[in-house]
Amino acid sequence: MNRRARGARTALAALAAATLLAACAQDATPAAPGAAPAPAPSAAAPLPAAEPTPQGLLLTADFGSDTVTFVDPERGAVASVAVGRAPYALAVGADGRAWVATAEGVAVVDTRTRVRVARIPYRTATGPVTDGEYRGGGMGIALSPDGARAYVGVNVPGTTGVLEVIDTTGREVTAVVPVGRRPFDVDVSRDGAEVYVTGHDSFDVTVVAAGPLDTRRIEVAPYGTEGGLGSWLKPHYTAVRPSDGKLLLPFEGERLAVVDPRTGRTEVEPMTADTHQHGVALTADGRLLVVGTGAVRPGDGRGPSLTVRSPDGTERVVPLEGPHEDVAVSRDGRTAYVTGGYTRDGHWNGITVVDLDTGTTRRLPAGTRPLGIAVL
Numbered sequence: 001m002n003r004r005a006r007g008a009r010t011a012l013a014a015l016a017a018a019t020l021l022a023a024c025a026q027d028a029t030p031a032a033p034g035a036a037p038a039p040a041p042s043a044a045a046p047l048p049a050a051e052p053t054p055q056g057l058l059l060t061a062d063f064g065s066d067t068v069t070f071v072d073p074e075r076g077a078v079a080s081v082a083v084g085r086a087p088y089a090l091a092v093g094a095d096g097r098a099w100v101a102t103a104e105g106v107a108v109v110d111t112r113t114r115v116r117v118a119r120i121p122y123r124t125a126t127g128p129v130t131d132g133e134y135r136g137g138g139m140g141i142a143l144s145p146d147g148a149r150a151y152v153g154v155n156v157p158g159t160t161g162v163l164e165v166i167d168t169t170g171r172e173v174t175a176v177v178p179v180g181r182r183p184f185d186v187d188v189s190r191d192g193a194e195v196y197v198t199g200h201d202s203f204d205v206t207v208v209a210a211g212p213l214d215t216r217r218i219e220v221a222p223y224g225t226e227g228g229l230g231s232w233l234k235p236h237y238t239a240v241r242p243s244d245g246k247l248l249l250p251f252e253g254e255r256l257a258v259v260d261p262r263t264g265r266t267e268v269e270p271m272t273a274d275t276h277q278h279g280v281a282l283t284a285d286g287r288l289l290v291v292g293t294g295a296v297r298p299g300d301g302r303g304p305s306l307t308v309r310s311p312d313g314t315e316r317v318v319p320l321e322g323p324h325e326d327v328a329v330s331r332d333g334r335t336a337y338v339t340g341g342y343t344r345d346g347h348w349n350g351i352t353v354v355d356l357d358t359g360t361t362r363r364l365p366a367g368t369r370p371l372g373i374a375v376l
Helices: 003-016
Strands: 058-062 067-072 076-082 089-092 097-101 106-110 115-120 137-143 149-155 162-167 172-178 183-188 194-199 204-209 215-219 247-251 255-259 266-270 276-282 288-294 305-309 315-319 327-329 335-339 350-355 361-365 370-375
Touching: 058 089, 058 097, 076 115, 076 361, 089 370, 097 137, 097 149, 097 370, 137 194, 149 183, 149 194, 162 183, 247 276, 247 288, 276 327, 276 335, 288 327, 305 335, 327 370, 335 370, 350 370
Parallel strands: 089 137, 137 183
Antiparallel strands: 058 067, 058 370, 067 076, 089 097, 097 106, 106 115, 137 149, 149 162, 162 172, 183 194, 194 204, 204 215, 247 255, 255 266, 276 288, 288 305, 305 315, 327 335, 335 350, 350 361
């Protein structure tokens, strides 16, 4: 049975259950069979407060807590900073400051001193401050190439989302732009001229011109939009390909949507992992890394994995233990760090470290349900 047929079956099941929730949180997903239990907190010694943060540490957004955690890639967590409830994603600028999208606002953390220096409230009303995948507040976040602006996708439960533009010097919201529903990811073109907001529940990418803030909607739905909110076959995260500026959106370990943001045209290339896919990252040599969270339903796809896709389209699929969410790449391009937080049930408190040369993996305790991740 192909994915479109399975998507229709899923939509009918969702209607029969009288639910209008998006599929990424419809049914509780148990941890993958045989998956290791959530590891205990790391025993790594904390960094002294006066000691600058070493380069090469990781920073995670702890969706199950109110912190970001500094993680030594060998030893585990070494420090945490309170930022606000349910932090989802983060972006780190050249000045070492991290901009963290939380349910309460965008927190600003000086990663060198490990101090929160500000928290900027959203201009848009998002309802009560809560936890969980459907909580209101910031989701995807990105910085302009010059670091002058932060762009945060804000989820407004029950309706379409917005992109809030933050002046990073004045630390205030300067503009609000309507975008798609539940803005999972925000990306910026290499020249900073455009911002791309991935609307999970609206099957689209909103292209926002960074100057006038004009918008264009591009539907990205290689399986169609049948099932609406009950469909599993929706976009999650986007990577901007440096070679030509096209947008790369993986679907179900079966199809890679390659979107030209100038024309709105989408081409579809085959993928091989056969797994529900979330986070993405690009290495300096052009490899696309894609996080697979596992089968949507038992028997409907393969388990969690990390796909390593070369520019020529060949793929290597590295199995993972249990669901994961997002991924970052080491500075030398040889190691991937995959967060175990996951937006649905089945998450765990750590990171899987993947050697991209050999495909070997090890699990590292880190944070509380870590989602977003960056290499410092």
